[in-house]
Amino acid sequence: MKAKKGEENFRSDCPISSALDLFGDKWSLLIIRDLVYFGERTFKDFSGAAEKISSARLADRLCKLESLDLLIKSNHPTNKKVYLYTLTPKGMDLFPVVAEYVKWSNKYLNDHIAEPAKEFAQNLEKDRENTLNQFMKR
Amino acid sequence: MKAKKGEENFRSDCPISSALDLFGDKWSLLIIRDLVYFGERTFKDFSGAAEKISSARLADRLCKLESLDLLIKSNHPTNKKVYLYTLTPKGMDLFPVVAEYVKWSNKYLNDHIAEPAKEFAQNLEKDRENTLNQFMKR
DNA sequence: ATATTTGCTTTCGAAATGAAAGTAAAGTTA
DNA sequence: TAACTTTACTTTCATTTCGAAAGCAAATAT
The missing domain is CATH 1.10.10.10 (Winged helix-like DNA-binding domain superfamily/Winged helix DNA-binding domain)
Known part of the structure; x- marks a missing residue:
């Protein structure tokens, strides 16, 4: 069942x-x-x-x-x-989880990752709060 | 293989x-x-x-x-x-990912979660940086 | 009216998983 | 020191999950 x-x-x-x-x-x-x-x-x-x-x-x-x-x-x-x-x-609140995966991968799988994602990861490193909010608030 | x-x-x-x-x-x-x-x-x-x-x-x-x-x-x-x-x-750097799962679960599965984890989640909400560092730096 | 697209469902062989039992080497106990 | 136990696995096997491909009905485009 x-x-x-x-x-x-x-x-x-x-x-x-x-x-x-x-x-x-x-x-x-x-x-x-x-x-x-x-x-x-x-x-x-x-x-x-x-x-x-x-x-x-x-x-x-x-x-x-x-x-x-x-x-x-x-x-x-x-x-x-x-x-x-x-x-x-509730689903949107999973975004921070996703964001941490992005940060980790950017650090350790960097040369395998697509360019736009790298930029997003860098923004997360610079200003996490703001970067997350840009997505969460729309 | x-x-x-x-x-x-x-x-x-x-x-x-x-x-x-x-x-x-x-x-x-x-x-x-x-x-x-x-x-x-x-x-x-x-x-x-x-x-x-x-x-x-x-x-x-x-x-x-x-x-x-x-x-x-x-x-x-x-x-x-x-x-x-x-x-x-490299493995320790996965801790922030884990921490975000904890936060999400504390918010949405709260009544199912063990007490010590709830406290950890609350600390993460209050002062994320510091709470993470307590573990990462040892 | 016919062809195509969309959002699935079905089928089926292969891969991954959980439960249980087995094993070898090291350590403990009588 | 011989027997027993513990640790860290490995093996086996039935069940579940998965991916690839084909099929399908309703809606839409031609």
Whole structure:
């Protein structure tokens, strides 16, 4: 059976393991990333990301993230076959987590990382508060 | 074949996906957590954590984290059958990532989380810099 | 009216995982 | 010193998760 809202089986009462129980897979934070960066995405948009998630995986991750209230699915204003996915505040609050991954990778995987991300990492180092707020507040 | 040092197959040049490619599983950050918190651990110590990792999984995670230079394995000073695992600076730099998970979980999974962790989260909210440094500098 | 697009679902072989049992070397105990 | 226990794994195996590919229905574009 599927786990319904709130019926997660947490491994422990540790905040870290619990967060990982919810979205500690290789795709969830990338969906969050796209939503933070673009603000609004369609199924096709997510599919177009460089990491090439399979549609089966994308579908179940979107479903799970929605059930966790990290994102919301809504209708496109004019096109009935397109749905729009948006972050909730709860999902947006994962952005600081994402930002720390960016900082770490910029420091230790620097020569492998795309240029725009490096710049973002540098901004985070210079003025974390402000850089985060630029995204969180829109 | 196993992936040797530096031969990771990254999904993209994104810093987030790349970090997840390296240690985006359900166990790696928990090992880091224990090392940050306790400073030094044995195989048995890790096995004793509340999340109950299987020995097979613990063995291959320790091996991978070592190959990534996130931790170091060394001999126990007096007992030849025990090994000591310690964080490298590279591994220690994952602590801010871990800290953000703690903050998020404290905000959204609060009633499920253990008391000591809540206090740590509160300290992070009050004075992030200082709280992080208390751990990182020892 | 037909073709195409979108957002999925289904299928299936491969890879990763957890649980349990096994092992060898070192250390402890009688 | 012989037997027992502990530590750090390794092995086995059934289950779960995953990625790749194909399929599908409804909506839209041509």
